[in-house]
Each structure stands twice: as C-alpha cells, then as structure tokens.
Amino acid sequence: MRTENIGKKVALSGILISLAMIFSYIESLLPLSISIPGVKLGVANIVIVIAMYTVGNKIAFTVNVMRVIAVGLLFSGAFGILYSMSGCVLSFVIMAILKRSDKFSIVGVSMAGGVLHNIGQLLMAAFLVSSTAVFAYLPVLLLSGIATGLAIGFLSREVVRRGKFDFK
Amino acid sequence: MKITKADIGLFIIFFIMSLISFVYVYNMGKSTGEQTVIVSHDGEVVGKYPISIDRQINVDKNGHTNKINIKDGNVQMTFSTCQNQDCIRQGKIHDGSKSIICLPNKIVVEVKSEESQFDSVAK
Numbered sequence: 001m002r003t004e005n006i007g008k009k010v011a012l013s014g015i016l017i018s019l020a021m022i023f024s025y026i027e028s029l030l031p032l033s034i035s036i037p038g039v040k041l042g043v044a045n046i047v048i049v050i051a052m053y054t055v056g057n058k059i060a061f062t063v064n065v066m067r068v069i070a071v072g073l074l075f076s077g078a079f080g081i082l083y084s085m086s087g088c089v090l091s092f093v094i095m096a097i098l099k100r101s102d103k104f105s106i107v108g109v110s111m112a113g114g115v116l117h118n119i120g121q122l123l124m125a126a127f128l129v130s131s132t133a134v135f136a137y138l139p140v141l142l143l144s145g146i147a148t149g150l151a152i153g154f155l156s157r158e159v160v161r162r163g164k165f166d167f168k
Numbered sequence: 169m170k171i172t173k174a175d176i177g178l179f180i181i182f183f184i185m186s187l188i189s190f191v192y193v194y195n196m197g198k199s200t201g202e203q204t205v206i207v208s209h210d211g212e213v214v215g216k217y218p219i220s221i222d223r224q225i226n227v228d229k230n231g232h233t234n235k236i237n238i239k240d241g242n243v244q245m246t247f248s249t250c251q252n253q254d255c256i257r258q259g260k261i262h263d264g265s266k267s268i269i270c271l272p273n274k275i276v277v278e279v280k281s282e283e284s285q286f287d288s289v290a291k
Binding site: 076077079080083101103104105106107108111112115125128129130131133134135136138139142143145146150157160161 | 169170171172174175178179182183185186189190193196208210211212251252264265266267269271272274275276278
C-alpha cells in the first residue's frame with residue numbers, strides 16, 4: 001500500500017515537472033520575455049499553483065525546485081538557476097504562508113506568488129551585480145507580477161474547480 | 169474559491185506599491201545638470217564618462233567583454249560576450265530612470281546627474 005503511494009507520487013511529480021518544463025520552454029519562445037531582466041510571464045507557475053491546491057505543498061515544492069534546475073541546465077546554465085531559484089523559492093514560501101492563513105483565495109495566493117517571484121529575482125540580481133541600479137525595474141516588475149499572478153490565479157481556479165484530482 | 173476581502177486588500181497594497189515605486193523611479197530620472205554615465209563591474213566603478221561626448225567604451229573583466237556606445241546623449245550596450253544578450257535588448261537609455269544591466273558579466277551602466285551625486289556626498 002505504502003510503496004504504491006510512493007510510486008504514484010514519483011510518477012505524478014515527474015509528469016508535473018515535465019509539464020512545468022514545457023511551460024518554461026514555451027515562455028522562453030515568447031518575445032514578451034525580452035528587454036528587461038526578470039520580466040517573464042511566469043507561465044510555469046501555473047503548474048506550481050495547481051499542484052499546491054491539488055497534491056499539496058511537498059510535491060509542489062519539489063516540482064518547483066526540480067523544474068528550475070532542469071530548465072536552467074537546459075537553457076540558461078548554472079547562472080540562470082541561481083537567478084530564478086531565488087524568485088521561485090521566495091514566491092513559494094509566501095504562497096504557502098498565505099494559503100495556510102486560509103484568508104486568501106487561490107487568485108490572491110497566485111497574485112502574491114507572481115509579485116514575489118519578480119521581487120526575488122530582482123533581489124538576487126541586485127546581489128549578483130552588487131548594485132541597486134536594478135531597482136529601476138521595480139515598478140515594471142511589480143505591475144507585471146500582479147498581472148501574470150492574477151491571470152495564473154484565475155486559470156488555476158478554473159482548472160482546480162473543473163478537473164478531477166484524486167491523487168491523494 | 170471565491171475572491172476574498174484579503175485578496176482585494178493584497179491587490180490594493182501591491183498596486184499602491186507599484187505606483188509609489190513608479191513615482192520614485194520617475195523622479196530619479198528627472199534630473200538637471202550634467203549627466204554622467206557610470207559603468208561598474210561587480211559593484212565597483214570602472215569608469216565615468218560625460219553623456220554629452222560621443223565615445224565607445226570597452227570593458228574587459230574576467231575574460232568577458234562588453235562594448236558600450238555613447239552617442240547623441242544616449243547610452244547603449246552594443247556588444248556583450250554574455251549568453252542571454254539581455255543587456256543588448258535593453259536598448260538605449262538617457263537618464264536615471266533606467267539602467268543597463270548585464271547580469272552574467274556583472275556589468276551595470278547607469279546615468280546619474282552630477283548634482284544628485286553631490287547630494288549623496290553631502291548626506
């Protein structure tokens with residue numbers, strides 16, 4: 001019984017990681033991700049948000065971290081991993097806290113995730129170049145974080161509501 | 169799954185944060201006096217150049233090369249050995265509201281007015 005559950009979890013994590021990787025790849029093809037460092041739609045976050053609300057924080061976090069490492073190795077190198085890991089971990093921690101407080105809906109949690117994802121990347125960028133000049137991008141990053149976070153939130157809500165999830 | 173009051177509150181907080189930062193960054197850019205282009209690597213200033221004089225700057229640090237071009241009061245990164253080339257795509261800047269950042273090569277190009285520099289020294 002127990003081993004069966006572990007197998008299920010491993011398989012599910014694998015599917016979610018590959019799904020998140022595909023989203024990351026699609027995102028890298030979109031011209032929207034250019035010009036300002038850190039401004040990404042964060043499409044892959046949709047997998048993380050849905051995973052959080054269907055299979056729990058543990059698997060969602062594993063998927064998040066593994067996705068960043070795999071995508072980083074494939075497309076941007078070790079440097080890119082460091083950069084996006086800070087955004088992913090920060091946004092995940094805040095999302096988990098907000099979700100636990102039970103005061104926020106999936107849309108609010110996702111919005112916070114979008115904003116914190118960008119703030120995390122910006123903080124890492126400021127740390128890496130040892131300069132506060134990167135904060136000139138803060139307003140754009142905040143607004144884009146709100147917009148993408150909301151969009152992902154509404155999408156995730158529909159997926160969670162309509163989908164049949166019996167993974168637990 | 170309904171939108172809660174906390175959601176709306178959080179949205180308003182984020183929105184006000186972005187407005188404040190917009191105003192702040194806009195004011196940073198609205199500067200008077202002679203503008204100076206400051207090029208730094210890993211937090212250390214490697215060169216200061218007046219924006220009014222056209223020139224080509226080569227920065228060679230840790231085996232990476234970045235070329236910066238100052239022309240007609242605009243600054244642009246024209247060449248970089250980095251992988252993602254984000255710094256090239258950031259285009260031209262001309263005031264303190266924007267900066268060019270090459271994360272992989274740790275190069276930051278800023279425009280600051282001399283006046284604001286004196287202010288920060290005086291403080």
